[in-house]
Each structure stands twice: as C-alpha cells, then as structure tokens.
Amino acid sequence: MPMEPWPRIGWRNLGRNRRRTVITAAGLAFGYFAIVLMNGLMGGMTAEMIENGTGFLMGQIQIHAADYLPQRSIYETIGGRDGADVKALIQTATADAAIEAAAPRVYAGGLVSSGASTSAAMLVGVDPDLEPGVSRIFRGVVKGRPPTSGANEILIGAEMARQLGVDVGDELVLVAPAADGSLGNDLYVVSGIFRSGIAELDGQFAMLPIGRLQALAALEPDRVHEIAAATADPWLASEAAQRLAGPISKLSDQAVVQPWTELRPEMMDYAQLAKSWSFVVIVIVFAIAIFGVANTMLLGTFERRREFAVIMAIGAAPGAVLRTVLYEGVALGAISLVFGVLITLPVLLWWHNAPPDLGWLYGDFTMFGALIRPVLRVEYDVASALWAGLALLLTALLAALVPAARAARLLPADTLSAD
C-alpha cells in the first residue's frame, strides 16, 4: 500500500508561508527556552540553598543522641553519660559509599568576653583535621587561620569579632556552664575570623578544638553531641542515612541518624515547591502559546480553504483534511522543538558552567539561613526539559485541532462558489 500523502502535504504546507512559520516556530521555541531556563534557574537557586545550607556547617547527615535535638542539652551526648566510641562511629559512617567524610562535634552555650564587652556564643568544638572534609566553615576564614588541635585557640565570626572589638591574636575569656555544674572558664587566643554571610553564624558561633571545649565543659573525650557527615550529592543523604541507621545503632543504641531533609524540613519543602512550580511554569507558558499558534493556523487554513475544498471535491475524505492540518501542527511543533533546543543548550551550558555574576545588581541574600550568591546559576533539569518538549508538541497539536476541524467541515460546493 502506498504511503498516504497527507503527512507530506501537511509538512509542505509549512513552506507555503515561510515567514509565518518561522515566526510561529520562534514563539514556541522561545517558550521552550524560557521554561527550561527558568526551571534551571529555580533549580540553581534550590541547589545553591541546599549546598550552602548543609555544606557551610551542618553537613548533609547528622548523628545525635535521640533526645539531643531540639534543646541541645549539654548532657545529651551520643551514648549518654557513658559516651561512645567516637572513632568507630566515624569509621562506620565513612564506610558508606555515599559518605565522603565525617567529623565529631561538641556544642556548648557560653560567654565570650574581651575587656568590657561580652557576647553570648554558641561554642562549637570541632576536630580541625576532620572538619574541612565535612563543612566549608574553615574556607570562610577571612583572616588568620583555623584553630590548631590541642591549642587554646578559637575561630570566631566576623560580626562577633566586631562586637567584641577583637582581632587575630587577641585574647578571649570563655565561660560555659559545664556538665558537672561548675562554671568552666579559660583563656583563648583568636586564631582566625570567619565570614559566612549568615548573620547567626557570624555573630554567635565560635569554633575551637573539640578537646579544648570538652575540657571547658567537663565532658570526657568520648562524649560528643554530634557526628556530622558529608555526602557528595545532597540528594544521596536520605538513603545514606537509612543505610547507616542499623550499623550506628549497634554502636550506640540511642543514636539517631538524620539527613538534612529531616533536620531542615523547610529546605526540603522549598525544593519540592520549586519542583512543582516547574510544571506550573510549563502550563502557563504554553497556555499563552497555544492561542497564538491556533490563531496563526486558523489564518493559514482559512487562506487555503479553496484548496481543501478542491481536494475534497475530487474525493478526499474530511478525515484526510483533518489529518493534514494536524500533521502540519505536529511538524510545526517538531521544528519549534529543534529550534528551541538549539537556542537553549548553549545558554544552559554557559550559565551552568560559568554563571553570570549579578553582584553589581544585588548582593548576597539568605534563604532559610542559607547563603545564596547573586549569580544566575542554572541546574540541568532533564525531566523538566523532557516535559517541556512534550508539552510543546502537545501545544502545537492542540492548537491545530480547531483549524483542522474547521477545514474538515468545509462544504466544497459552497466554498468554491463563494465570491
């Protein structure tokens, strides 16, 4: 059986008025471009938020005693009063394929004082050797250097340094209520100053070697409040946390392993909201496009009404005319899609690999306590690109429906005898 001619006729009809075809295809292609880029930018902002929110200090996974959060009581160390084998916990965590590094932490609320000025501070005891693998806090050091293991050195936020009027090399008094009820106090030297851009961290957080904080807070060396772990990709954290729960509970039965999605549910909510918005964007953009395309095609089929009448008069069925116009719509969609992908890809590649810096327009801002850089960072979103492509084809097809139906309903005699 010879192939029916209607797809070819539909395709060739596109060439009848090339300028109109190009303009219509450009509209659809630009819609595609806008959707993929907007969703990419949204994904970029989400990724920026999650990477900075989890990567700057918290880590993507944390292990605590079951009752530690949210109060952060100094007594609720992993394993309780008896403590836990911190080394084994870290080894178990890093044994998981998704986990790149893990580090222990101790927290204590206290006072940091210099001369006449005193600030309340969250003192964080970190392992200076392991911490850089988990968080980027040391990379935020703008002056001096991180504290050294075993030394009475402290790294403070830029805002705290400003409030206390201290600089690198100055002496600070630390006072913290200790776990034995006494008032721990000791002298420290400011080894460095960090700036994160997050007000809470810069104004209230201070890092010192974990052993020194344990001594200050009267905690034994095997008592830590937290093991923080980093995964290569934040989205691997949930599954990794589930895998870890078993082995970790063997080491300390009251310990809980939580991914950032549980620790910071608002970030997770935002990520999901952004994802569902990508579909809303698709619907909005193509809902606008569909009327434009339908209008153009109505015009095109109206101009060709005599031709349709002629082929129907010589024996073509109305269904054949209908299919011809639908084929034309699909062909238009296909051209638009190719065109759209061609203009989208380069920009996507460019903004993904070298996001334009909008620092001149607006500065850093924070969202859910995570710093967002003012850059047009784009994330690849394959699902969104596929959906947008499908939506584009569907749009072209839907836009062709009414013109096709109208063309198929032409009455040849009336049409040809008109005028």
Added chain:
Amino acid sequence: MTTAIGRAGFGLCLVLGGLNGLVASGKIEAQETPREIIDRVDRILRGESSHGLATMEVVTEHWQRSLTMEMWSLGTEYSLVRITAPRKEAGTATLKSGDDIWNYLPRVDRTIKIPASLMMGSWMGSHFTNDDLVKESRLVEDYEIEIGFEGVREGDDEVWEFVLTPKPEAAVVWSRIEFQVRKDDLMPTWARYYDDDGELVRILEYSDYREMGGRLVPAVMVMVPQDKPDERTSVRYSQLDFDIDIDEDFFSLRALQSGSD
C-alpha cells in the same frame, strides 16, 4: 527606695544584697496601702549593709553540688558574693553594681560583665538567675502591689499575701508574683512566680526562722522550678551581720579582682 519586699522576699535577694532580714518591730496601721506597708517595712527593717556566710546546695537531674560562699551588701545598689568552696571554684565572685553584674574568674584572673541577653541565665548553675540579682531591688518600681489575701492560712499564722503585677511599661520577666508574709513577725514564708502564660514557674520557700546578727531572719531559702519538681536550689545561712563598716569602694571592679586570695 522601697525594697523591703525585694530584699526580704525575692530571688537572690537574700543571697546577694538581700541579707538584711526582716525584724518584727513597729506596728503596721491597717489603713495603709500595700505599698506603704512595704515602704515602712523597708525603712524600719533594712540594715544599711550586711555580711554573711552561706551554703548553697543545687540539685539537678544531672548533678548535685554544694557551694559555700561569703557575701556583702550595701544598700540596694551593691552586693558581692565570693565562692569559698569547692576548691575548683574558690575565689569566683559576682559583683552587682546597680543594673550590672560582673563575674570574676580566678582561674583566668579576668572579670566579665554579664550581657543583657544572659540575664535570665542561671547564676552559678543554680535555679536563681542573674536577673534575680538585678531586679530584686526594682520590684517595687516595676510592679503594682495589692493585698490578695489577709487572714489566717495553713497553721495559725495570720498572713498577708501580696500580689505583684507588672506595670504596663515595665520590662519584666514575671507576669505575676505572689508573696506571703507572716503578720506577727513580718517573716516571708513563700513567693510564687508566674510566666506570661499565667503558669506557675517556680516557688521560693523560706524556713528555719532564727535570730542572726540581732535580727530574726529565715535562715533557709529553697527555690523549686515547677517544670522540674525534682530539682532545687537551697541556700542556708550560717552567719549574718548587719550594719557593718563597709563603703562603696568595696564593691568596685578593682576590689572584685584584687579581693581574691
């Protein structure tokens, strides 16, 4: 400055600055307002200065400890407490001067000022707060005082129960304080503190009334937080002297720092 209620009844008033007990002397006229009663009690009964020794026992669910301390006060503005035992904390001192609180830490030989944000923090790990030290001298300024009850309560003692509610503009922690005083000897028996939600947060009870430094005083105070009824802080005085020879210089930062030995 009318601070009898503060000095005798509240918070750390008896730990810091409030060493001057109440002595039964002088008859209160029935037609006087609560404020006048307190004013008068204050004027009649407050010593200009005081000195004392006490032991503070703190019991929490995590630990239990005992501190012995020596303290001095002058008027309502100044007080000083110096820990004398255990050895680890001996020499640690707290100075109250007006609205400010300073801690001296002998281990590092430094003095630090407690920031406003930490006024509600625990004082020396106890159930008293730094705010208790500062605000006790201001209770009468910050609160409206009414008599909530007058008559016989448990036992045979005739009592007043004062109700203190914050003045609209006062920046205070408690939404309501109730305070019971025995009528016959003007001894405080208890104080109850309520938070913004009207919940009873903590109860301070006085007991062991005895003569010290020539005055009748409650020798024991026990603070019980209501959310943790198994925890408590008790303060027991072993010695109290009133109207001692002491001046403002004694309460200077320099003295705070040099006084450790």
